Amino acid sequence: MGAQLRLTDLNLRFGGIKVLNDVGFEVEPGQIFGLVGPNGAGKTSLFNCISGHYRPSSGSITIDGEEVLGTAPATLARHGLARTFQHPALQLQATVLENVLLGAHTRLSGGPVEWALRLPRLARSERELRIEALTLLERNGLGWAAHRRADELSHGLHKGVELCRALLSRPKLLLLDEPAAGLPHSEVEQLIETVRRIRHDDDITVVVVEHHMGLIAALTDRVVVLDHGAKLMEGAAAEAQSDPRVIEAYIGKDAADDVA
């Protein structure tokens, strides 16, 4: 079951700079929710607040009704939150399969002593997980790369591996930070298919930060537009694209007047 996410009056400051200003919205379970806005609007900072990497100065973040503000990222991950990063951070020396297996860390039981003794139970769970990871890679068109080193693959494929890594943790809430950045057109279409399938098959709530308006329009149920750290509007992607305030934020007031 996908998680419900609610943000209320979220503020984030770095010294004197207000990065987020009273941002609030609600994501229903199973939704694909878009977070858009020009460069520097605070989208990634907002993501970092949700995933626990930044600590907001005030406000509230709840997942399934439970307050998670100030919770360490590692704890949040254990409670069903997974994310990808703008720049895929893979272990370049390790194989693709090892990279994906990392995502399942929280699903593997056993403490260090048990793993040092390599109890049969743990060896079995590791084997089962390998098969599951291979299947997941296969499903995302990366099965052929499983035993290759990550540094042999292209940037676009790294993004796919990172997504698989996040999925193997079986998240309830998945945060995708600019999944289409730097992808050629063909791969963006494939990404859209993949995210749709994830939502359909695995029933995950997805929040996606993206510049690529085509992707946002094709994928999201609802979007929030951020500008200068504040919420500009909320609605369907099509409404956002035609909203004069959004156009103004993206291309400037004068240009917006010219368009009108």
Place this chain on the structure above:
Amino acid sequence: MSSITGFLSRAWVRWAITAVVAVALLVVPLLFSEYTNQNLARIGVFAVAVLGLNVVMGYTGQVSLGQIFFVGVGAYVTGYGATHDWNIVVVFLASVLVPGVIGLVVALAAARLGGLAIAMVTIALPIIGVPLAKRLSDFTGGSQGLSSAFSNAPDWTGLYNDQWQLYLVIVIGGATYLLTRNLVRGKYGRAFAIVKSNEAVAASMGISPYRYKVLAFTVASLIGGVSGFLYMAVIQFTSPETMTFSHSITLLASMVIGGAASIIGSLLGGAYYVLVPQWSNDINPNLTELLQGALLLLTLFLLPGGLVTLPREIARRLRRSRPDGGPERRQTPSAEPAPGREAVEETPTVGGIPTQRPTERQEQA
């Protein structure tokens, strides 16, 4: 090359290799001279110390300059227990747990600090350890040191002392190697590796960097304690000199030369620690340190991954010198048949190769 790794990855081949190695280890102490046996036992002692250092530094990326301190504490606890006629099992457990607890406490404080600060805290350990060992003469025998012949061969074995001690090292050190090898693979190996390379990603995978640094540091000090026990068993004497800072640095150099984040590399590191000073001493006693420094630099330039990467480096150079480039595929042992050639042809249909370089395409939000 790939046919060799393919052959090695077969289950029965690996079992056979394991059996041969086990038999060889059991026979070795009976074959060689006393001098060789003592040398091998010393290599084992320091190979275990380097292994511990590798857990915290090679695998988890936390600079530790205090590993020798834990070896020293382990040796002192062993010496103290043995001279007070404790049961040998109790001696062993104490010699491992006391350094382990000290390591845990130090790590709880030090791992809160980032990067170089951890290194600074660990420098303090041997620096404090030496005068402390001199002061606490009731426990440590002061500057005179502590000696104990607890590890002489029991009569029922019919073995010479050097043989018995080498058996101790092989059994206890071997068990430590096996346990550590298991730990640094699978769940904990992956967690250590991601803490080393990217703490933000580690955290988003549910891995608390702090807890895993503390864990790695504690494991390293436990293993240091094992090394200390074996040290006392083989050398039968310890003094404040055992844990001087310079020994810690030599351990670190041994780890790098053997191969960081490698089990076999730790073993090679132990051999380096014991054998190279002997060799350089044989060549010219006045140039010992110079020769060691030269060897360190040579290894770093020619084999940045340590001696353990030597076969791989040779294979890579041979491949390069072939006109067709040779088979470029790298394979890892796995039950899954390598998808092989057709996999390469599939690539374009998966999405093709990006047309631009990554650095040009990345945008900041």
